[in-house]
Every structure is written in structure tokens, then in C-alpha cells.
Amino acid sequence: MKLSRTAAALALGLGAAAASMAGGAVTQSPAGPLQAQADAIVPNKSEWTILAWSIDRNQPLFAVNADQTMVPASNNKVFSAIWALSLLGPDYRFPTDLLITGPVQNGVLRGDVVLKGSGDPAFGYPSYDRDVMASPRKMAESLKRQGVTVVEGGVIADPYIHDRQNFGPAWPLDTGNGASRYAPTVSGLPFNRNMLWIEMRPGPGGLGFARIPEVPEIPVINTARMGGGRAYAVRKPDEDTVRIRGAVGGRGPHRFGVGAYEPAYLAAGAIRQALREQGIQVRGGIRIAPTPNGAALVHRHMSIPLIEMVNQLGRKSDNFFAEHVWKAAVAKATGQGTFAGGGAASAVFFHDKAGVPWGHLWQADGSGLSAENRTSASAMVRSLIFAHKQPWSRQFHESLAMAGDRNGTLQRMFNNPPAKGNLHAKTGYIRAVRSLSGYVTTAGGETVVFSFIYNGRNTSGARGVQLQLGDLLAGYRR
Structure with a gap:
């Protein structure tokens, strides 16, 4: 137009x-x-x-x-x-594509895995996938069927069907630029409502935590302590670092959700986690970039209507x-x-x-x-x-x-x-x-x-x- x-x-x-x-x-x-x-x-x-x-x-x-x-x-x-x-x-359905950027030689992918989004808000959405990892696992299985055991590169996240402004203009202050649950960030490559979940569980070594999905690219600073029951997870409006504060009581696990500042990391992290579950080694990290020319389609996930x-x-x-x-x-x-x-x-x-x-x-x-x-x-x-x-x-x-x-x-x-x-x-x-x-x-x-x-x-x-x-x-x- x-x-x-x-x-x-x-x-x-x-x-x-x-x-x-x-x-x-x-x-x-x-x-x-x-x-x-x-x-x-x-x-x-x-x-x-x-x-x-x-x-x-x-x-x-x-x-x-x-x-x-x-x-x-x-x-x-x-x-x-x-x-x-x-x-x-x-009846329109949003596609989310898994692609590869190089040949597969003796089980080694000589390139990167690419996850290219079209802005599907239902991808990994908990109301539609009780297991939010179900769709990433199907993608990983498709790559495994091609005989891949090692990804020499990393995972490219491509959200460029949208701009990189991940929250709207003049949103209410309590949204925290997409940190809140009722108004999380917007992305061309969404996953799990663009929420990073932190699961905390007391253990012999103290209070540990895990990211869901596992995305170390999103920093987490844990200063929570044992005792009470008022822990919470937050991030500042202009950065992705998640801070866990307060105190937790009981055996747990305790879960806290924060809208990711850069949500494309979540989908890419989920794919990397699914690949590793399939026994596929991923040597590189995650980066956000457009899909390279010549990338070959491995699997296409189609959304709900x-x-x-x-x-x-x-x-x-x-x-x-x-x-x-x-x-x-x-x-x-x-x-x-x-x-x-x-x-x-x-x-x-x-x-x-x-x-x-x-x-x-x-x-x-x-x-x-x-x-x-x-x-x-x-x-x-x-x-x-x-x-x-x-x-x-x-x-x-x-x-x-x-x-x-x-x-x-x-x-x-x-x-x-x-x-x-x-x-x-x-x-x-x-x-x-x-x-x-x-x-x-x-x-x-x-x-x-x-x-x-x-x-x-x-x-x-x-x-x-x-x-x-x-x-x-x-x-x-x-």
C-alpha cells in the first residue's frame, strides 16, 4: 500500500x-x-x-x-x-521457520541454525501448548532426522518482520516497557508470551534458580534469600537484566515471570535447548540478525488460525x-x-x-x-x-x-x-x-x-x- x-x-x-x-x-x-x-x-x-x-x-x-x-x-x-x-x-496462519545456512557433512552442520519469525503470538503460548517446548522440539527432531549431531555455528534469531521497537508508544508506566505480565513485549519472533520464567528452589547449596527456557544471554542477578515468602523478579524498563529480590519460604519450586526486553532471545534459546535435548551439540551462541541469503528450510511451524x-x-x-x-x-x-x-x-x-x-x-x-x-x-x-x-x-x-x-x-x-x-x-x-x-x-x-x-x-x-x-x-x- x-x-x-x-x-x-x-x-x-x-x-x-x-x-x-x-x-x-x-x-x-x-x-x-x-x-x-x-x-x-x-x-x-x-x-x-x-x-x-x-x-x-x-x-x-x-x-x-x-x-x-x-x-x-x-x-x-x-x-x-x-x-x-x-x-x-x-484462516490465516503465521509461519515460524527453522532453516540452516550451510551443508551437513558427516553429521556436522557447517553453519548456523536460523529461527525466522512472522510474529506468531501463539508460538509456545501456554494456553495452546501445555508444554511450551513442544513446537521447538518438533523442529529439533526435523534437524536430527537429517543426521545432524553437531551445529558448528550458533542460533540466529530473525524477528525482522517487525521493527525492533518491542513496546508501544506512551504505554502506562506499570508496563515497565513490556516487563509486566499483562502487557509483555512485542516481537517478530515471539515465544511463550515473551515471558522469561525464573524457577527458584532451595537446596543444600543455597537458593538456586533456572531460566525457562535456558537463555544465559539474558542476565539474571539473584539476591533473594531464604525465609518469608515475598520474593519477586523485576527488570528495569530499558534493559534485559532480571533481578530476583526478596525472600522465599518453603520447599518450592517458586516461579516468577518477567517480560523479556529482547524477546527474540527466548525463541532462539528454546530451539537451542530442544536441539541439545535431541543430543545435538550447538557450539555457538545466539545472535539476532536477518536470515542469510540461501538458507535452506528444514521445518515450518504453522500457527493456530x-x-x-x-x-x-x-x-x-x-x-x-x-x-x-x-x-x-x-x-x-x-x-x-x-x-x-x-x-x-x-x-x-x-x-x-x-x-x-x-x-x-x-x-x-x-x-x-x-x-x-x-x-x-x-x-x-x-x-x-x-x-x-x-x-x-x-x-x-x-x-x-x-x-x-x-x-x-x-x-x-x-x-x-x-x-x-x-x-x-x-x-x-x-x-x-x-x-x-x-x-x-x-x-x-x-x-x-x-x-x-x-x-x-x-x-x-x-x-x-x-x-x-x-x-x-x-x-x-x-
Whole structure:
């Protein structure tokens, strides 16, 4: 996709924040009973962007500042899912390749092993591989079947389908630039949610530890002691060194997870560990580099389908899957998954395909963690209408959390009919933001798409407003 025509306009009118509107109003507030009821429900209207739209009648039911841009929090994942499904398709699978750079002579590989990623967030993911080493072991077995007993070189990790910025712009401070469990780092070569696990076990010689996977390239400094039970593992936001502090009690083992600053080391370390388990000696270390020309494919691992990843975005609001799915769409659109290039490419797509006006949408990341993301309710509604009309519409609808369903983020919302088991939507929450966007069938049988986005201090009160608006739509009969 060529972005030259629009990138300049976006740089002038949007910036990273897309704070100002482009053009005039897109959606006029409708007159009617629902608008009056919505107005009565919504306080402090300047803190809201709201739109409810009947797909069947192709007209608004109520609106409050529908064209005003605000921070969407995890409602940003809606755009990431729609974009990826459109560009890649619900059945798309990410490949992760094992290659070799030299000939095999008398059992010796005269070169390196290469692990080339395409940004598969499910590679070694604990929810899909109970044994996170299962896929690396299959790769190692493929190399062993070629008669390899020694790798003369080392392991090259190739994450270059993405840029090397492994955490999003303006992420919350508590993410530690990808150190936290709820928002670990992003990589073109992910493994095990990009978490390095430290397992500690008291022994005769003191308090020992092991890395999982075994990656000595990531330094670990252990100052923990015996006694108590409050040990923890941390790293500074700008380095990969993991520090174990505090005290552990009992026999253990005790496990602590930290998002790796350079996650490509984890996947490469897992491959090296799997090779050694197969009795293959690896003489060299790990280095991060592009795949050399002429490298020969030994094994290709294919991921779970994209739609299963989208389910993680919609139902579980998984930040890790969201960032990787979004960067996959960026890579498809621009050639490489970059945070810097994603915002413009996304805005172009939703303008061209869903009719979102310039200035109404800016994706600084894929998950919604960034405070630089912006959308209007009208942009969200337009995008949801676009998704509703696609061949994968049913799958997208099913990917969203369902009201009252224990397996999603709406399990404690809309627990009574007619919204329960009917309204399905994406939730969103970060500091000073509460958002809810999705679909509902009214009591009169109309399909309605809606977006309720709040930016302000009273997020608990905003949730109550969203509940009332959702119930208003669910119970509406023309």
C-alpha cells in the first residue's frame, strides 16, 4: 500500500494524537424518544462520544458528540481485529521457520541454525501448548532426522518482520516497557508470551534458580534469600537484566515471570535447548540478525488460525495477541510491522473501506494501551458496520464478549434480559477511560451497532451510564 498521498495529510491533521477534527460534523443528533432518554442518562456530555445506529434502517437512534475524538482504551482492539481479518483473512496462519545456512557433512552442520519469525503470538503460548517446548522440539527432531549431531555455528534469531521497537508508544508506566505480565513485549519472533520464567528452589547449596527456557544471554542477578515468602523478579524498563529480590519460604519450586526486553532471545534459546535435548551439540551462541541469503528450510511451524487469536482480543482483551495481530496487519500493508507506520496505514484502510473521515481514527498501537490512540464514536460505528457486512461477519460477532457470559469481559455486565445473551461488545478500561462498543438486537428485532466512549475521572459512574444505554437499546421497540 502506498501511503504518500495520505501520510502527509495525516502528519498535518492527525499527528500521533489526532486531537483535532478534520472537516465538519459527520453525524447529526437525531430527534426522537431514544435521543431524549439518552440525553437524560448521560451527564457531563463533553466527556463522552456516543453513537447508536440502526443497521436495518440505516439511521442513528441517538448520539452525543459522535464526531469527537477520544482515547478508546481496549476498544482500539476492534480496529486491530477488523483490519487483520480484512487483510489476512480468518484462516490465516503465521509461519515460524527453522532453516540452516550451510551443508551437513558427516553429521556436522557447517553453519548456523536460523529461527525466522512472522510474529506468531501463539508460538509456545501456554494456553495452546501445555508444554511450551513442544513446537521447538518438533523442529529439533526435523534437524536430527537429517543426521545432524553437531551445529558448528550458533542460533540466529530473525524477528525482522517487525521493527525492533518491542513496546508501544506512551504505554502506562506499570508496563515497565513490556516487563509486566499483562502487557509483555512485542516481537517478530515471539515465544511463550515473551515471558522469561525464573524457577527458584532451595537446596543444600543455597537458593538456586533456572531460566525457562535456558537463555544465559539474558542476565539474571539473584539476591533473594531464604525465609518469608515475598520474593519477586523485576527488570528495569530499558534493559534485559532480571533481578530476583526478596525472600522465599518453603520447599518450592517458586516461579516468577518477567517480560523479556529482547524477546527474540527466548525463541532462539528454546530451539537451542530442544536441539541439545535431541543430543545435538550447538557450539555457538545466539545472535539476532536477518536470515542469510540461501538458507535452506528444514521445518515450518504453522500457527493456530487468525480467528482464534481474534477471539483472544475480543473476549479476553489480551494485549499480547492484540499487538501482534495489529503488527501483522501493518506488515501486510507496509512491508514491516512498525509502530511508526501503523497509524497512517490503519487510517488509510478505515477511510477507504469503512468511510471513516480523516482525523477520526489514529492507532498508535494495537491493544489500546497507548494514551496516543484516538477514535470517535462515529469512526467506531462505521468500522463495526463494515465488519458486519463482511464474509467473516459471523466469526467477528462471535469473537466479541457476550453479556453475562463467564468466558469474556462482559461476565459481570448486563446480567438480565433482554441484554443478557444478546448484547455483544468490546470493553475498554485504562486510567480515565471507559469504553464499550459492539452490537445488540433490540426488543423490536433491529440490529443496532453502538459505541459509548468516556474520558474523565468518574469511570465507575461511566460504567453505570453504559449499562443504562445498553439496556435502553436492548429493550427498545419501535
